[in-house]
Amino acid sequence: MAEMVILSAVIGGVVGLLFYLYNLLLLRPKLLRSKLQKQGINGPAPSFLLGNIPEMKRIQLQLTQKDRNLVGLDHDWPSTVFPFVEKWKNQYGPMFVYSTGNLQMLCIADIEMIKEMSICTSLSLGKPSYMSKERGPILGNGIISSSGLFWAHQRKIIGPEFYIDKVKGMVNLMVDSTKSLLGSWESRIESKGGTAEIRVDQDLRSLAADIISRACFGSNYSKGQEIFLKLGSLQKIMSKGMVGVPGLRYLPSKNNREIWKLEKEINSMILRTVKQQIEASYEKDFLQRILEGAMTDVHDYEFYNGLSTEISQDKFIVDNCKSIYFAGHETSAITTSWVLLLLAAHPEWQARVRAELLEVCRDGFPDADLLPNLKTMTKVIQETLRLYPPVGLLPREALQDIKFKDIVIPRGMGIRIPVAMLQQDPDLWGSDAHQFNPERFAHGISAACKIPQAYMPFGIGPRICAGQHFAMTELKVMLSLILSKFCVSVSPKYHHSPVYRLVVVPEHGVNLYVTKI
Numbered sequence: 001m002a003e004m005v006i007l008s009a010v011i012g013g014v015v016g017l018l019f020y021l022y023n024l025l026l027l028r029p030k031l032l033r034s035k036l037q038k039q040g041i042n043g044p045a046p047s048f049l050l051g052n053i054p055e056m057k058r059i060q061l062q063l064t065q066k067d068r069n070l071v072g073l074d075h076d077w078p079s080t081v082f083p084f085v086e087k088w089k090n091q092y093g094p095m096f097v098y099s100t101g102n103l104q105m106l107c108i109a110d111i112e113m114i115k116e117m118s119i120c121t122s123l124s125l126g127k128p129s130y131m132s133k134e135r136g137p138i139l140g141n142g143i144i145s146s147s148g149l150f151w152a153h154q155r156k157i158i159g160p161e162f163y164i165d166k167v168k169g170m171v172n173l174m175v176d177s178t179k180s181l182l183g184s185w186e187s188r189i190e191s192k193g194g195t196a197e198i199r200v201d202q203d204l205r206s207l208a209a210d211i212i213s214r215a216c217f218g219s220n221y222s223k224g225q226e227i228f229l230k231l232g233s234l235q236k237i238m239s240k241g242m243v244g245v246p247g248l249r250y251l252p253s254k255n256n257r258e259i260w261k262l263e264k265e266i267n268s269m270i271l272r273t274v275k276q277q278i279e280a281s282y283e284k285d286f287l288q289r290i291l292e293g294a295m296t297d298v299h300d301y302e303f304y305n306g307l308s309t310e311i312s313q314d315k316f317i318v319d320n321c322k323s324i325y326f327a328g329h330e331t332s333a334i335t336t337s338w339v340l341l342l343l344a345a346h347p348e349w350q351a352r353v354r355a356e357l358l359e360v361c362r363d364g365f366p367d368a369d370l371l372p373n374l375k376t377m378t379k380v381i382q383e384t385l386r387l388y389p390p391v392g393l394l395p396r397e398a399l400q401d402i403k404f405k406d407i408v409i410p411r412g413m414g415i416r417i418p419v420a421m422l423q424q425d426p427d428l429w430g431s432d433a434h435q436f437n438p439e440r441f442a443h444g445i446s447a448a449c450k451i452p453q454a455y456m457p458f459g460i461g462p463r464i465c466a467g468q469h470f471a472m473t474e475l476k477v478m479l480s481l482i483l484s485k486f487c488v489s490v491s492p493k494y495h496h497s498p499v500y501r502l503v504v505v506p507e508h509g510v511n512l513y514v515t516k517i
Contacts, residue, residue: 035413049102082418085109089109095110122402142324148399158320158324170470172367174474174477177214200512206228211329230262235501238502334506349438382445423456494511495507
């Protein structure tokens with residue numbers, strides 16, 4: 001009798017598992033796609049398990065064999081980095097559905113849909129769940145990747161720390177950090193006889209890391225250096241992975257083993273740094289705000305059900321520190337690198353920015369009250385962010401059925417907005433959409449484009465980047481100090497090849513000739 005009960009339980013378990021897998025891998029993806037197909041939205045047919053990943057790779061490979069290498073400083077890179085989006089958009093229209101593994105994605109390039117999404121305040125529209133799962137080692141469930149009430153809780157804690165009044169108080173430390181870089185470059189330039197070839201993106205990563213550490217954690221770069229290096233290594237490894245393939249992240253492959261190792265090391269290093277900072281801190285800083293948030297009803301949120309309060313607090317701290325470390329230095333450093341590259345390629349604009357600096361910042365050092373007067377620099381930064389937005393495809397997910405422009409997006413459907421392509425769409429930006437022309441922002445963002453919602457380097461809607469004021473201020477400070485001291489030109493070694501590694505980065509770095517003025 002007992003054997004029959006055990007056998008029945010085993011058979012029931014196997015049947016239950018098979019039904020779960022059938023629902024996960026076949027039934028649910030098919031149902032999601034059919035709901036959109038009934039509304040006239042189609043896309044390429046997926047294969048079992050991998051979805052459209054094989055076709056995406058074929059499209060990329062075909063492009064690589066033909067014309068992957070951009071000629072000169074060609075800004076029309078989105079069609080080479082995301083060629084599948086270009087192809088399927090032409091084939092199926094401005095909205096189409098595709099899949100990576102068993103994750104179903106609705107790509108939306110319809111600007112009217114995006115306009116509606118930009119004013120949506122519903123918590124039913126959030127970040128894809130894979131960001132806290134597949135991308136969990138680098139993003140965790142922090143403000144970048146969380147959704148719903150838990151995201152709102154984190155935004156309430158972290159958002160005020162980046163309000164403009166708080167950011168103004170960080171300008172002096174930004175200046176101090178940048179001065180160290182200037183001294184290093186001056187020494188290298190003198191040793192090379194007046195001009196040095198410098199890979200600026202590497203140095204700017206270190207600078208941005210130093211600034212975000214000082215501004216948010218009260219520690220200098222020497223304490224956070226190893227964390228940043230490990231996060232950089234983790235970013236490179238994870239950018240090679242395939243999102244959405246069931247069970248892939250659990251396999252003990254070489255990449256996964258390295259990811260697990262780095263994640264464990266990064267988590268323990270952050271907690272150790274946090275503990276040291278708490279013991280040494282005498283005033284309420286950004287870190288104390290995160291700690292307060294970790295102790296405020298965190299265990300009541302669905303994500304933390306079943307976890308002890310202590311574990312919940314540790315995870316809350318680690319995930320948000322990783323979010324700030326990653327988002328707060330990588331995007332600023334890369335954007336500054338793109339700005340310097342574009343100014344090196346357009347010396348007339350470099351001269352205009354420098355002339356403005358001499359007029360506005362007479363002593364060469366910008367302060368918080370003078371930064372808004374840097375109109376030319378602001379236009380250059382805005383145009384750079386248009387041509388090279390950090391996030392090429394903006395991710396969202398329908399957490400409940402949600403309706404935009406008479407289209408019902410079913411619960412569980414991922415959403416992709418091709419930011420990089422929209423920001424270079426000639427129908428929206430004019431015939432010079434692929435050209436560097438900061439003057440288009442002379443009268444602000446609203447006048448630069450036929451539909452302003454097509455400009456979204458910091459995202460859209462209520463989930464717009466909480467640190468955008470910090471980022472813009474940091475960019476202006478770093479660029480002001482660099483361009484008031486140095487002149488830059490493009491090195492023959494520079495090879496223009498933007499790639500997508502969770503953010504859009506220069507594949508071979510940014511090599512510039514730097515000369516002291």
